[in-house]
Amino acid sequence: MLVVGIDVGSTSAKAVLFDGRIKVYAIRPTGWSPREAGAEVLAEILDKAGLSRREVAYIVGTGYGRVALNFIDQAVTEITCQARGINYLTGKAGTIIDIGGQDTKVITVNEQGKVVDFVMNDKCAAGTGRFLEVMATAMGMDVDELGSLPKNVNPVNISSMCTVFAESEVISLLAGGAAREEIVAGLHRAVARRVKSMLKNTAPATVVFTGGGAKNEGLRRALAAELGVEVMVPAEPQITGALGAAIIAWEGNGGAVAHN
Amino acid sequence: MWRELDMDLEKHDVFLGALPVAFGEVFLRQENRPAGMAYFDNALAEAHGGRIQEILAGKKAGRMVAGTFCVFAPEELIFAVDGISIGLCGGAQFTVPTGEQVLPRNLCPLIKSAMGFKLDRICPYFQAVDFLIGETTCDGKKKTWEILNEYVPTYVMELPQKKGAADLTLWEGEIHRLKEEIEHRSGREITADRLASGIKMANARRDALARLYRARWADPVPISGKDALLISQLAFFDDPERFTAQVNSLCDELEDRIARGEGVTRKGAPRILVTGTPMALPYWKLHHLVETSGAVIVGEETCTGTRYFAGRVAEDGRTVEDQVKDLARRLTAINCACFTPNKDRVEDILRLVRDARADGVIYFSLQFCQPFGVEGRLVERALQEAGVPVLRLESDYSEEDVAQLKTRIEAFLEMIAS
Numbered sequence: 001m002l003v004v005g006i007d008v009g010s011t012s013a014k015a016v017l018f019d020g021r022i023k024v025y026a027i028r029p030t031g032w033s034p035r036e037a038g039a040e041v042l043a044e045i046l047d048k049a050g051l052s053r054r055e056v057a058y059i060v061g062t063g064y065g066r067v068a069l070n071f072i073d074q075a076v077t078e079i080t081c082q083a084r085g086i087n088y089l090t091g092k093a094g095t096i097i098d099i100g101g102q103d104t105k106v107i108t109v110n111e112q113g114k115v116v117d118f119v120m121n122d123k124c125a126a127g128t129g130r131f132l133e134v135m136a137t138a139m140g141m142d143v144d145e146l147g148s149l150p151k152n153v154n155p156v157n158i159s160s161m162c163t164v165f166a167e168s169e170v171i172s173l174l175a176g177g178a179a180r181e182e183i184v185a186g187l188h189r190a191v192a193r194r195v196k197s198m199l200k201n202t203a204p205a206t207v208v209f210t211g212g213g214a215k216n217e218g219l220r221r222a223l224a225a226e227l228g229v230e231v232m233v234p235a236e237p238q239i240t241g242a243l244g245a246a247i248i249a250w251e252g253n254g255g256a257v258a259h260n
Numbered sequence: 261m262w263r264e265l266d267m268d269l270e271k272h273d274v275f276l277g278a279l280p281v282a283f284g285e286v287f288l289r290q291e292n293r294p295a296g297m298a299y300f301d302n303a304l305a306e307a308h309g310g311r312i313q314e315i316l317a318g319k320k321a322g323r324m325v326a327g328t329f330c331v332f333a334p335e336e337l338i339f340a341v342d343g344i345s346i347g348l349c350g351g352a353q354f355t356v357p358t359g360e361q362v363l364p365r366n367l368c369p370l371i372k373s374a375m376g377f378k379l380d381r382i383c384p385y386f387q388a389v390d391f392l393i394g395e396t397t398c399d400g401k402k403k404t405w406e407i408l409n410e411y412v413p414t415y416v417m418e419l420p421q422k423k424g425a426a427d428l429t430l431w432e433g434e435i436h437r438l439k440e441e442i443e444h445r446s447g448r449e450i451t452a453d454r455l456a457s458g459i460k461m462a463n464a465r466r467d468a469l470a471r472l473y474r475a476r477w478a479d480p481v482p483i484s485g486k487d488a489l490l491i492s493q494l495a496f497f498d499d500p501e502r503f504t505a506q507v508n509s510l511c512d513e514l515e516d517r518i519a520r521g522e523g524v525t526r527k528g529a530p531r532i533l534v535t536g537t538p539m540a541l542p543y544w545k546l547h548h549l550v551e552t553s554g555a556v557i558v559g560e561e562t563c564t565g566t567r568y569f570a571g572r573v574a575e576d577g578r579t580v581e582d583q584v585k586d587l588a589r590r591l592t593a594i595n596c597a598c599f600t601p602n603k604d605r606v607e608d609i610l611r612l613v614r615d616a617r618a619d620g621v622i623y624f625s626l627q628f629c630q631p632f633g634v635e636g637r638l639v640e641r642a643l644q645e646a647g648v649p650v651l652r653l654e655s656d657y658s659e660e661d662v663a664q665l666k667t668r669i670e671a672f673l674e675m676i677a678s
Contacts, residue, residue, distance in 0.1 A: 064663055064667065076674065077667050077670045077671040077674060078667070078671075079667070079668075079671035079674070079675075080671055080674040080675070080678075102664075103664065103667075114675070114678045115671065115674070115675045115678070116675075117675075118668075118671060118675070120664065120667070120668055122627075122654055122655075122661065122664075123655075123660055123661035123664055
C-alpha cells in the first residue's frame with residue numbers, strides 16, 4: 001500500500017510518499033495558490049517515485065492550505081500531524097516547537113504520539129518565521145542566511161516582539177552602528193524567549209524543533225540556551241507535518257507502523 | 261422614524277446590508293432547526309424595525325427607556341415602573357474604528373464597539389434610550405462611561421469587587437440609589453407591589469432560559485449552540501413577557517425532540533462548553549467556527565449564557581426594603597471575573613461540564629479583557645486537574661484570525677477524539 005501526506009503551509013508545500021517508511025518527499029514554495037502548490041508537490045513525488053496517482057491508496061492533507069485541497073481524502077490539522085510525525089521519528093513523548101511561516105506552535109505529545117496540549121500564537125506574527133523574514137529583509141539579508149552567522153557574538157537587546165515595531169528597532173540599531181551578527185543573535189534570543197513564554201509548564205525533557213525555522217542553527221542554539229535543555233532537530237524538519245499526515249493515512253487504512 | 265432618532269442612515273444601511281448574508285450563512289443553513297426558532301429569526305430581523313417601533317410607541321405613551329450593559333443591572337426596577345429595558349449593541353467590528361477615535365486601541369472590542377455604535381449613530385436603541393445604566397465591572401468600562409456620558413446620560417452603579425457583608429451593603433445602597441433615579445426619571449413610585457411584579461417578570465425569563473439550557477444537556481442536542489446564543493442575545497432586547505412565552509414554547513418543542521431522540525447533530529458529536537467573556541449581538545464567530553468543525557456547543561458560562569439567568573430573586577419580599585435586599589443578594593450568585601476571589605466560578609464551570617456532559621471547554625476571552633484574560637490561567641489549571649481538556653482562545657470581532665482559530669479548534673477536537 002502507498003499513501004501520501006501533503007502539508008501546505010503559508011510558505012512552503014511539502015509531500016511525503018509512505019509505504020511503511022518514507023519513500024520519497026518533496027518541498028516547494030506555496031506561492032499564491034495553496035491548491036496548485038499541493039497538486040504540484042503531489043505530482044513531484046509521484047514523478048520521483050515513477051508512480052501514477054491511481055497507485056496511491058489514500059491522501060491526508062494538512063497545513064493552512066488543507067481546506068483548499070480538493071483532491072485529498074481527509075484533512076487533519078498540522079498540530080495532530082506534527083505530533084504523529086515526531087513520535088514516529090523519536091518514539092518518545094515530549095514537546096514539539098514548530099516555527100512555521102505564520103505560526104509558532106508548542107505541542108505536548110504523549111508516548112503514543114497523541115496531542116495532550118498545544119499553544120499557538122495569536123493572529124500576530126510575533127516570533128514566527130515571518131517575523132525573522134521581515135527582520136532579514138530590513139538588514140538586506142535572505143532569511144536563510146540568518147542561521148549561518150558566527151556562534152560567539154553578544155546578542156543586542158531587542159525589546160519589541162511586534163513585527164512592525166521590531167523592524168523599526170532593527171533599522172535604528174543598524175543606524176546606531178550595531179553589527180548585523182549581534183542584531184541577528186538578539187532576534188534569535190527574542191524569538192526563543194517568546195517560545196519559552198508559550199511553554200505553560202516547566203521546561204520539558206525532550207524538545208524537538210521542527211518547521212522551516214528549525215533549519216536556522218542560530219535559532220536552535222538560542223532555544224537550547226533559553227530553555228536550558230537539548231533541542232533536537234530532525235534530519236528534514238520541514239517535512240514532519242507531511243510525514244505525520246502520511247502516517248495517519250497509513251494507520252487509517254490498516255497499516256502498522258514501527259518507529260524509525 | 262429614523263430621522264426622529266437622529267440616525268446616520270447611510271452608515272446604518274451599510275451596516276445592516278451585511279447582516280442578512282451573515283445571518284443566512286451562520287444560522288439559516290443549519291440542518292433540522294427547531295420550528296420555534298422562527299420567532300427568534302424574526303425578532304432579529306425586526307431588531308432594527310418592528311421592535312424599535314414598539315419602543316418608540318412606548319416612549320410616546322410615556323414609558324421610560326433604559327439601556328443596560330451588564331447582567332448586574334437590576335432590570336426589576338425598570339420593569340417595576342413599566343419601563344423598557346434594553347441591552348446595548350456592542351458586538352460588531354464595524355463600529356470599532358469609530359470607537360477608537362475616542363478610546364485607546366488596546367481596550368476590549370466590546371467597549372470600543374459599543375462606543376462606536378453611539379458615535380456612528382447606527383444603533384436605534386442607543387438613540388432611543390432616556391439614559392444608560394453603567395457599572396464598574398472593569399476599568400475600561402468604568403472610565404468609558406465618563407466619556408459616553410458626554411453623548412447620552414450614563415448613570416453609573418458601583419459594583420463591589422468582593423462578596424462580603426460590606427459589599428452586599430454597598431450594593432444594596434447602589435440599588436436604592438438607582439431606584440430613586442428611576443423613580444425620578446419615570447415619574448412613578450416603585451411600590452412593593454410593582455417591584456414584586458418586576459421581580460416575577462425577570463424570574464420568569466430566568467426560568468425559561470434555565471429550561472432552555474437544561475434541554476441542551478441531552479445527547480443528541482435538540483438545538484445548536486448558535487441558536488441558543490442568539491436567543492440569549494435577544495433576551496437583552498425583546499419584550500420580556502413575550503420573549504419568555506416564546507422561549508417556553510420553544511422548550512416544549514425541544515423536550516418533545518429529546519423524548520423522540522431527535523437532535524441537530526449526530527448522537528455522540530463532541531460537546532463543548534464555552535466559558536469567558538460575553539458575546540454581544542451580532543458576535544457569532546466562535547460558535548460558528550466550533551459548530552462548523554463538527555462539534556456542538558452545549559452551554560455558555562458567560563454573561564450571554566448562564567451568568568445572565570443566575571440568581572433567582574426571592575419573590576416573598578413584602579416591603580421594598582426587603583425586596584432590594586433580595587435584589588442585592590443576587591450579587592453572590594453571579595461569578596463574574598470582576599470579583600476577587602472568584603473560586604465559585606471554577607465550581608460553576610466544573611458543574612456545567614458534568615451537567616452538560618461536555619467533552620472539553622473552550623475558554624474564550626476578548627482581546628484586552630483583563631479580568632477574564634487573567635482569570636483564564638486559574639480556570640485552565642482547575643480544569644486540567646479535573647481531567648477536562650481545555651483550549652484557551654483570545655480574539656476580537658475581526659475576521660482576520662478565522663483560519664488560525666479554526667486550526668486550533670479542529671486540533672482541539674482531534675485531541676479530544678483521540
